[in-house]
Amino acid sequence: MTQSAKPISSPVPDAWYPSLAVPMLAVGLVITASFFIYEATSSRKNRSLAKELVTGAAASFFLGFGSLFLLLASGVYV
Amino acid sequence: MSSFRFDLLLILVFAIHFAPGLSDLVISKLDRRIDLTSQIVRMTLTLKVENTGTDPVSEVSLTFPEHQANNLALLVAVSTKGKGKSRGSATNLPIKIKQPNDSPPSLIWYAASLPKELGKGESLNMDVLVVFTHMLRPFPEKITQAESQLFLFQESAHFTSPYNVKVQSLTVKLPSENVESYTKLENTKFSGSEIKYGPYENLPALSYSPVIIHFPSNTPFAVAKELVREIEISHWGNVQVTEHYNLIHGGAQSTGEFSRLDFQARPHLRGASAFRNLIAMLPPRAHSIYYRDAIGNISTSNIYGDSSKTLLEIEPRYPMFGGWKTSFTIGYGLPLQDYLFQLGGTRFLNITFGSPMNDVLVENLTLKVVLPEGSRDISVSVPFPVKQSQETKFSHLDIAGRPTVVVEKINVVPEHNQYFQVHYKFSNLSLLTEPLMLICGFFSLFVACIIYMHADFTISKSSSSYLAKLQWDEVQGTIQQLQDIINRCLLIHDKLEASLRELSRNGDVQACKAVRKSADGLLKDFSKESKPLLAILQSSPQAAHILPKVEELMFNRHRWKQRGPLLFGHRNLLE
Numbered sequence: 001m002t003q004s005a006k007p008i009s010s011p012v013p014d015a016w017y018p019s020l021a022v023p024m025l026a027v028g029l030v031i032t033a034s035f036f037i038y039e040a041t042s043s044r045k046n047r048s049l050a051k052e053l054v055t056g057a058a059a060s061f062f063l064g065f066g067s068l069f070l071l072l073a074s075g076v077y078v
Numbered sequence: 079m080s081s082f083r084f085d086l087l088l089i090l091v092f093a094i095h096f097a098p099g100l101s102d103l104v105i106s107k108l109d110r111r112i113d114l115t116s117q118i119v120r121m122t123l124t125l126k127v128e129n130t131g132t133d134p135v136s137e138v139s140l141t142f143p144e145h146q147a148n149n150l151a152l153l154v155a156v157s158t159k160g161k162g163k164s165r166g167s168a169t170n171l172p173i174k175i176k177q178p179n180d181s182p183p184s185l186i187w188y189a190a191s192l193p194k195e196l197g198k199g200e201s202l203n204m205d206v207l208v209v210f211t212h213m214l215r216p217f218p219e220k221i222t223q224a225e226s227q228l229f230l231f232q233e234s235a236h237f238t239s240p241y242n243v244k245v246q247s248l249t250v251k252l253p254s255e256n257v258e259s260y261t262k263l264e265n266t267k268f269s270g271s272e273i274k275y276g277p278y279e280n281l282p283a284l285s286y287s288p289v290i291i292h293f294p295s296n297t298p299f300a301v302a303k304e305l306v307r308e309i310e311i312s313h314w315g316n317v318q319v320t321e322h323y324n325l326i327h328g329g330a331q332s333t334g335e336f337s338r339l340d341f342q343a344r345p346h347l348r349g350a351s352a353f354r355n356l357i358a359m360l361p362p363r364a365h366s367i368y369y370r371d372a373i374g375n376i377s378t379s380n381i382y383g384d385s386s387k388t389l390l391e392i393e394p395r396y397p398m399f400g401g402w403k404t405s406f407t408i409g410y411g412l413p414l415q416d417y418l419f420q421l422g423g424t425r426f427l428n429i430t431f432g433s434p435m436n437d438v439l440v441e442n443l444t445l446k447v448v449l450p451e452g453s454r455d456i457s458v459s460v461p462f463p464v465k466q467s468q469e470t471k472f473s474h475l476d477i478a479g480r481p482t483v484v485v486e487k488i489n490v491v492p493e494h495n496q497y498f499q500v501h502y503k504f505s506n507l508s509l510l511t512e513p514l515m516l517i518c519g520f521f522s523l524f525v526a527c528i529i530y531m532h533a534d535f536t537i538s539k540s541s542s543s544y545l546a547k548l549q550w551d552e553v554q555g556t557i558q559q560l561q562d563i564i565n566r567c568l569l570i571h572d573k574l575e576a577s578l579r580e581l582s583r584n585g586d587v588q589a590c591k592a593v594r595k596s597a598d599g600l601l602k603d604f605s606k607e608s609k610p611l612l613a614i615l616q617s618s619p620q621a622a623h624i625l626p627k628v629e630e631l632m633f634n635r636h637r638w639k640q641r642g643p644l645l646f647g648h649r650n651l652l653e
Contacts, residue, residue, distance in 0.1 A: 005420065005426070006419060006420045006421075007415040007416070007418065007419055007420075008414065008415065008420050008425060009315060009413075009414055009415040010313065010314050010315035011506065011509065012314075014315045014413075035524065035527075039527065039528075039531050042558075043551055043555035043558055044551045044555065045552065045555030045556075046559070047532075049528070049532075052528050053528070056521060056524030056527075056528065057521060060517050060518075060519075060520035060523075060524055061517055063517075063520045064513050064516035064518075064520050065513050065516075065517070068512060068516055072314050072315075075366060075411075077312035077314050077315065077316040077318065078312065078314070078473075078474040078475045078512055
C-alpha cells in the first residue's frame with residue numbers, strides 16, 4: 001500500500017466510559033430535580049415557559065449522554 | 079465400486095488418444111505427499127515442469143478425477159524460480175477451472191497461469207497444495223462404543239497428469255503406525271507410519287494405478303454442518319463476534335448402546351473414537367468470551383491467553399461419538415483498533431474469514447458483517463470465490479437498520495482462515511445520532527410534563543370547586559410576588575447597612591448619601607408595586623386567613639422605613 005492504513009478507535013477512550021457516565025448522569029438528575037421542584041412550587045401566574053424549556057433541555061442533554069456512556073460502559077456497544 | 083472402475087477405464091482409453099493434442103510440457107520430477115492424519119486430506123505436490131516444445135507456454139494444467147474434484151476445497155499453486163540456495167520469491171498462481179472441449183467428463187482440469195511465459199527449454203518449480211474433504215470413507219460404517227474407526231482411502235499411485243512424467247513418487251502419511259491393508263504395487267515400502275509408492279519412471283500422461291489403503295484413525299472428526307458467524311462493528315470501540323455451531327461427529331456411526339460407566343472407567347478402550355474437547359484459537363485481547371447453548375451457559379471451558387493468541391478450550395455437554403450432534407454458541411469481543419483501519423476516505427475491516435476452531439470442517443459457512451448505521455459504498459474483497467448478498471439488521475438505537483453483508487461458502491477448511499476486507503464510508507458525525515436520539519427521548523418526557531402542568535383538563539369551567547381553585551392559585555401567585563418584593567427590600571436594607579459601616583470606616587459621606595438616595599427611590603417603587611397586590615389579596619375571599627399576617631408585615635416594614643432615617647440622621651449628627 002502506498003499510504004499506510006491508520007487504525008481507527010473510538011472518539012472517546014474506552015477507559016473513560018464509566019468515569020464519564022456517572023458524573024453526567026448525576027448532573028442530569030440534579031437538573032431534573034430542580035425542574036420538578038420548579039414545577040411543583042411555582043403558581044400558574046408566575047410560571048415562565050422559557051425557564052422550564054431551558055431546564056428541560058439541559059437535563060435531557062446530560063441524561064442523554066450519561067445514559068449513552070452508561071450503556072457503553074456496561075458492554076452494550078450501541 | 080464397479081462404476082468407479084469404469085470411469086477410470088474411460089480415462090485410460092482417452093489418454094491414449096488424447097495425449098498428442100497437448101502442449102509439450104514435461105514434468106521432470108514429481109513428489110506427492112498425502113497427509114491422512116486428520117479428517118481433511120491434504121496433498122502436497124512438488125513438481126518441476128520443463129518446456130520441451132518450441133512454443134512458449136503460459137499455463138500449467140492440473141487434472142483430478144471427478145470424484146476427487148467434487149470434494150476439492152482448496153487448490154493453491156506457488157511457483158519459484160531457481161532451486162536450492164538461489165530460490166527466488168514465491169508467487170501465487172491464479173487458478174481457473176478450464177475444461178478443454180475434448181476432455182472426458184470425469185476429469186476436471188485446473189489451469190494455473192504463469193506470471194511469465196515459460197520459453198523453450200526453460201524449467202519451473204511449482205509447489206501445489208490441494209485440500210480435499212470427505213475423502214475418507216469409514217469402513218465398517220457402523221461401529222460400537224468399544225471399536226476403533228477404520229477408514230478407506232482410494233487414490234492413484236500415478237498422478238493423473240495431462241503431461242508425461244519422467245520421475246514421480248507418492249508418500250502417504252498415516253495417523254498411526256498401524257495399517258489394516260494397502261495395495262502392494264511394485265516399489266512399495268511401509269515404514270513407520272508412511273507408505274511410499276515409487277519412484278516410477280517415464281509414465282505417459284493420464285496414467286492411473288489405483289491404490290486402496292485401509293487404516294485405523296481415531297483423530298477427532300468434528301464437522302460443522304452449519305456455522306453462522308456474525309461480526310458486529312461498533313465505532314464506540316468494539317468488534318463483537320458471535321458464532322453459532324451445529325456440530326456433528328463425521329466418522330463411523332455409533333450403534334448399540336452407550337455405557338457411561340465403561341466410557342468413564344476406560345476411555346481409551348471404550349470410546350477411543352469419541353472426542354471430548356475442541357480447541358479454538360481466538361485473536362489476542364479478546365474479552366467477554368461466552369460459551370452457551372439453547373439450555374444456558376456451559377461452564378466446562380478454559381481460557382489460556384497470552385500476547386499472541388487467546389486459546390479457548392471447550393467441552394460439549396457430552397462426548398461426541400460417531401453420528402452424534404451438538405449445537406452451541408460462542409461469542410467474544412475484540413478491540414476496534416486492531417481490525418478497523420482508515421485509508422484515504424474509506425474505512426476497512428480486516429478480519430479472518432473462517433472458524434477459529436482447530437481442524438473443524440465447516441460444510442456451510444455463513445458470515446455476516448454488520449456495519450454501523452450510516453455506512454455507505456460497501457464492498458467486500460475475499461481471497462477466494464464466495465457468494466455475497468446484502469441485508470439489514472435492526473439492533474440497539476436503530477432508525478433505518480444496519481447494513482449487513484452476507485458471505486456464504488461451502489466446504490470451508492482451516493486453510494481458508496485468511497484475512498479478508500470489507501470497505502465502506504462513514505462520517506464521524508453519524509456517530510452523534512445515537513446520543514441525539516437518547517436526548518430527544520428524554521426531552522419528550524420533559525415536554526410532556528410541561529404540557530401536563532400547563533394544560534387545563536377540567537370538564538366544567540363554572541363549578542364552584544374549580545372557581546375556588548382558580549382563586550387559590552391567584553392568591554398563591556400574589557403572595558409569591560409579595561415575597562419577591564420583600565426579599566428585594568431586604569437586599570436594599572442590607573446594602574444600606576453595608577454603606578453605613580463603610581461610612582464609619584472611611585468617613586465618605588457623599589457615597590453614603592448617594593446610596594441612601596437610590597435606596598429611597600427603590601423602596602418607593604416597591605411600595606407602589608405592593609399596593610395593587612395587597613388590593614388583590616383584600617378582594618379575594620381565599621386570602622382571608624393570610625391577609626392579617628401580610629398587613630402586619632407591611633406595617634412593620636413601614637415602621638422600619640420611618641425609623642431608618644432617624645438612625646441615619648443620628649449618624650450624620652455624629653460626623
